[in-house]
Amino acid sequence: MKDFFRHNGILILIAAILVALITAVVSMLLGGIANPFANLAGIISTPVRNGISAVTNWVEERYSDAFEQEQLKDELEALKQENAELKAKEREYDAALQENERLRNALDLRPKERSFDQLESAMVTARSTSNWESSITLSKGSSMGIEVDDCVVDEYWNLVGVVAEVGENWCTVRTLIDANIEMGGQLVRTGGAAILEGDLALMGEGKLKLSYLPENSQLMSGDLVITSGRGGVYPSGLVAGHVEEVRTDASGMTEYAVIVPETDLDNLQQVLVIKDFNIVE
């Protein structure tokens, strides 16, 4: 330790404390906007991340082509059958929609409206490096108008997460299974409202929980859960996942449902960032 005190070891420690303080204070003050160190690292590494992401995606696609053809054939058959069933349902929905429109006109109600005019497509360029949070990094940032709290969905409009940190040409998205996620959820079958929240224990399994369940809610495995949009921060109607099972918490007093996300978080390549939305229910 003599060497440490003789050879400027204390100065290195002081420098570390100062850098840490600056990082902490700047991160706190900027509130979601990346601090200068992180922004610079992000700007420099974004092209590298894009390249690596493109290469790994290409390798995964070749692997899939080579070894998963049988599975793809089965999936295609199942999808054809599902498509036929959905077409039959669509005919029923068309009739119901027309009836709904007639009734709305008769009651002079404001027409329902869902518009997501400002969407930004982005590539997933990196995934969480820590086991204590779940996040993905995207190839677009503040230069494309992306802001903190923007919702991110996949190509099927399943919820992926919420933008948590924005840099110049990149942003980090907290996925919906992250322990710090909390947003309003709604059960499609019963209409009951609850809270979708991440849980550290479930995060490792790629799941989240639906807590504050409505009283006497008879949940069934497979019940679809969507965002409720309460509070106006996040849009309503985005599919979060489906109920897997109902568990009782450690206190034994309350129940929560384990939700399996609809989106495939491990294999996401391209996502859409909802920069602005207008919903009239």
Added chain:
Amino acid sequence: MTRQDFLIKWGVYALALLPVWFCEVFLLNRFPLFGVAPMLLPLAAIAVAVLEGTVAGAGFGLGVGILCDAVYFNPDGAMTVGLCLLGVGAGALSQYVVRQNLVGCLLCSLLALACIDGVRILANLLTGAAALPVLLSLAGREIAWSMVFVLPVYALFLWVFRRVPKKTVL
């Protein structure tokens, strides 16, 4: 050691850090084992501290800590101070308590990872994010999986250590 030697030495160490960073950020997090990915950057800081001693351990720990806070999500500066202190600690341990070899590096890495995850557990307990058994399970799996990588990381930095000037004076 001349100024040029000094710059070359730490430039080479920085270059050796690149594949470690690449593996952690782009490769190993895609293939988690038991639901966790390993922590490699702290292992790099500890390996250099074990080989080079307290002063160099603190300096390299500071550099790696800044890199961690820059590339990890939600930076709070904790890794900068933490890895600098762990570098000093690992350097001191390797000078006075354990040998400057793989076994010493394994012990120092285990202690360092336990310290990092200990702080995370405390922080999560204070915020009420999860129960202690859940946090201990996550930390245990993370430390166990990370320890597997001590050997390759140590081997990489030992290879660099044998090819750069030895005495570091700031």
